Amino acid sequence: MPPIAAIFPGQGSHAEGMDEPFRGSRALERGLELLGFDPFEHLDLGTRYQQPAIFLCSVAAWEQREDDELPVAAAGHSLGEYAALVAAGVLDFDDALPLVAERAAAxxxxxxxxGGGMVAMLGGDDHEIRALAARLGLTVANDNAPGQLVLSGATEAVAAAEEVAREETGARARRLPVSGAFHSPLMEPxxxxxxAALAEVELRPGAFPVYSNGSAAPFVDVRRGLQ
Structure with a gap:
C-alpha cells in the first residue's frame, strides 16, 4: 500500500447537516459537553460557531476511519492544523477544543x-497579483497552489481587487464567505x-509529522507556528 497523508479542512468547509454522520461519536458527545452549546445549530452565525463545528467533525472523521494504519504525515488548512495535531497526539482533544473555541471567538x-474580508485570486499571474496586493495594502494571506492566491485586508481594498483583478492580473476574483480579514494584520488582537491560550496547554511528541501552513515543513515550535 502506498503511504498516506491526512489532510484536514479549514473554515468555509461547513455545511448544514455535516454533523449527522457523527452524532453519537465520542468526539461530538465530548465536544458538546466541553463547549456547553451546539455549534451545528448556529452555523449561519459565522466564525465563532463554524470553527468548532468543523473541528469536531474533522476529529470525529479521523476517529471513525476504517484503516488503523497511521499516515506518514498530516496537515490542515488553517483551522485544520488543530485537528491534525490532535490526530498526531501533539494536542489532547480536551485542550484543543477550547483553543479552537477561543480562536474562533477572538x-x-x-x-x-x-471589518475586512478576503478574496481568492484564481489563475492569473502571481507576480502581478502580489503587486496589486501591495498597491492596495492587502496581505497575501494564503498561497494555496500555483494559480491560487488569497488576499486579505480592508473591505474597500478587497472590493478594489475584485474590480480590477481580470484586467490587471488575468485572475478571476472570488470573494470568500468569511467574517473578517483573516491572516492579516487586522487579526493582531x-x-x-x-x-495567551496556547501558553497554557501541554504539547506532546507526535506519532507522525504535522506540516505547518507557515513553513511548509513539519512543526518545530507548535505554539509559535499556530499564532
Missing part, C-alpha cells in the same frame, strides 16, 4: 471591530488572545 471579535 477572530470573530476582531472581525467585528476591524486575535493573535494575542490565542498566544
Amino acid at each position: 477572530m470573530a471579535d476582531a472581525g467585528e471591530r476591524a 486575535a493573535a494575542e488572545r490565542l498566544a
Whole structure:
C-alpha cells in the first residue's frame, strides 16, 4: 500500500447537516459537553460557531476511519492544523477544543471591530497579483497552489481587487464567505488572545509529522507556528 497523508479542512468547509454522520461519536458527545452549546445549530452565525463545528467533525472523521494504519504525515488548512495535531497526539482533544473555541471567538471579535474580508485570486499571474496586493495594502494571506492566491485586508481594498483583478492580473476574483480579514494584520488582537491560550496547554511528541501552513515543513515550535 502506498503511504498516506491526512489532510484536514479549514473554515468555509461547513455545511448544514455535516454533523449527522457523527452524532453519537465520542468526539461530538465530548465536544458538546466541553463547549456547553451546539455549534451545528448556529452555523449561519459565522466564525465563532463554524470553527468548532468543523473541528469536531474533522476529529470525529479521523476517529471513525476504517484503516488503523497511521499516515506518514498530516496537515490542515488553517483551522485544520488543530485537528491534525490532535490526530498526531501533539494536542489532547480536551485542550484543543477550547483553543479552537477561543480562536474562533477572538477572530470573530476582531472581525467585528476591524471589518475586512478576503478574496481568492484564481489563475492569473502571481507576480502581478502580489503587486496589486501591495498597491492596495492587502496581505497575501494564503498561497494555496500555483494559480491560487488569497488576499486579505480592508473591505474597500478587497472590493478594489475584485474590480480590477481580470484586467490587471488575468485572475478571476472570488470573494470568500468569511467574517473578517483573516491572516492579516487586522487579526493582531486575535493573535494575542490565542498566544495567551496556547501558553497554557501541554504539547506532546507526535506519532507522525504535522506540516505547518507557515513553513511548509513539519512543526518545530507548535505554539509559535499556530499564532
